[in-house]
Amino acid sequence: MKLQVLKEKTIGLVLSGGGLKGMAHIGIIKALNERDIYPDIISGVSAGAIVGALYANGTSPLNMLDFFKETPLFKYNFFTINTPGLFDTEKYYLFFSKYFGKDSFDILEKELFITATDLQSGVPKVFSSGELIWPLLASAALPPVFNPVTIDGRLYADGGIMNNYPLEPLTNKVDYIIGCYTSGMKEMAKTVLKSPLQLANRVNRLMLHANSREKLCATDILFQPKDLEYIKVLDEKGIDKAYMIGYDHAARHLDNLLDI
DSSP states (O other): OOHHHTHHHHHHEOOOOGGGGGHEEEHHHHHHHHHHHHHSEEEETHHHHHHHHHHHOOOOOHHHHHHOOOHHOOOOBBSSSEEEEEEOOOGHHHHHHHTOOOSSGGGSSSSSEEEEEEOOOOEEEEEEESSSSSHHHHHOOOOBBBBEEEEEEEEEEGGTTTTTOOOOGTTTTTEEEEEOOOOOOOOOGGGGGGGGHHHHHHHHHHHHHTTTGGGGGGGEEEEEEGGGGOOOOOOOHHHHHHHHHHHHHHHHHHHHSSSO
16 A cells, blocks of 8 residues: 555544553554554544544644543542442543643544443444533443443443444545554453453453454454553553554554555
């Protein structure tokens, strides 16, 4: 593929969920930009929605990393009782507002689609206008860790529950689709599934992967970094590790594809 041909196309970027592994999206974006590839429209879910919003807002990859390092994921005084989630999602609003000058899709430099799950109707909901931060928080509010978010009187939670690879908003809107999928699935030994928590986590990952698997084949370029499985949620260096895994993977893949 010629790089110039790709530059002449309208490019869409799909960013999956993946929690801490979603930091690989930042490395992939950096690798794309270093080769003068700048996606025009972004569709993201969960961690991918947050990365996509930062990118659409003109935030550099290094400043994206700073955002995730500075945002307290499991802050002890955000812990709640007698609520559906362990942590109060609404308390993260202040941290997000520091990075977005105005709580509106209108301020973004690129078109952005955010997918969340309507818990009451059981269907995915795509946000692309109006308030920005609440849909972002809702898209990443994974039950039962984080409380659902109320938007226009309805309860929303992590978009990955219903659609962990939101390709649909880009259909018929772009010439070329680049996808970043950080929720990969590998075989697991039965000896690992020894506790209710491990079993629940495995089942959750299988469900996320199931609603994405067929759509991965509909992407023109797919980045699916390996080795992300070894990053633990509470790994202090996990953000940088995932970022570098994504960057190295995308750089190698692009150099193989493009005539640079």
